[in-house]
Amino acid sequence: MRAYVFEPREKRRASLAAELENAGLQPLFVGEEFFETGLAPLLQPGCEHRAILIGESPNTHQQIRAVRSASCENPMIVLRDFRNSQDTAAALDRGADDVIVSPIKGGEVLSRINSVVRRFHGHASENVVVGEVTAYFDGRDPIVSGARIKLSKREHSIFQHLALNSNKVISKNAIYDAVYGMSADQPFDKVIDVYICKLRKKIAAAAESGAQYIETIHGRGYKLSAPEETDVPPVNGLRARLGMEARAN
CATH class of the missing domain: 1.10.10.10 (Winged helix-like DNA-binding domain superfamily/Winged helix DNA-binding domain)
Known part of the structure; x- marks a missing residue:
């Protein structure tokens, strides 16, 4: 399964990539411009399963809004460093499907993506x-x-x-x-x-x-x-x- 990953801290990308790849995900790291000019391909048939993983930054909520404003229904998960119930609630209200707090485990990310995908297609069970x-x-x-x-x-x-x-x-x-x-x-x-x-x-x-x-x-x-x-x-x-x-x- 493929996933677009925004992680603003370059030092964390290698370890995050290894964790996701070990779980069977294929990460493609993107920059800020992805949320401005890179969302159109996600509207093509067959692309609705591609997850969007958003690492914590000052622009997280704007990025969530940009994805949903572009009519992208892809699974979107925010990766946070620490628990913050107020910020988590805001991310979910703006359109994120889930929030995961560090340490990020690839198996958990994959399961949460699968959960969103199967419900998108009307399947509640496994x-x-x-x-x-x-x-x-x-x-x-x-x-x-x-x-x-x-x-x-x-x-x-x-x-x-x-x-x-x-x-x-x-x-x-x-x-x-x-x-x-x-x-x-x-x-x-x-x-x-x-x-x-x-x-x-x-x-x-x-x-x-x-x-x-x-x-x-x-x-x-x-x-x-x-x-x-x-x-x-x-x-x-x-x-x-x-x-x-x-x-x-």
Whole structure:
């Protein structure tokens, strides 16, 4: 997961970067100008998950206002040096999603970002169930028909984006930007198709129904949803029905 980080004290950036990277976050440090001229890209589809972490400075509240005034709904967390209930309340009232007090721990930052993201998409719990698939939003690999399937880091990023938007069509460009948007190493155009194919094979191999669960909506993108009965491969569908009958007996 990518995050824009404003930390005005240069001496703290290296240790903060290491802490965030160890938790699986990819920090991009920005300056004051980010809040004046750098917010427009966050309004593009696929960018709404990128967190904004704001280190304590005299301009913290103005920066919060700038983000929200630009209509950015990204998770925004203020990183404070000391507890200050009055300042925390003001930051939250102005649009911050959370305030974390030093020492800053990457795992806590990631969990708080994930909490904001899943609620943004209407998921109050730590997971979503789509047919035989249970997708988690806390970094765990999904469970399909009772068995956990192992996903690579990139597969997991793409799958989680689909899971957060389950039963909705997500464009390839939105998925691509959510996964690669801030990377200096932009891969070839078909990379999302390749990973979608891998995900389908892994899900179908684990699902009792044999269903792939990720549907291609031609000209629009992909959708993670439970298949209709008519979409279930007949051999695997029969296998699933026989398995359910055996368990019932």
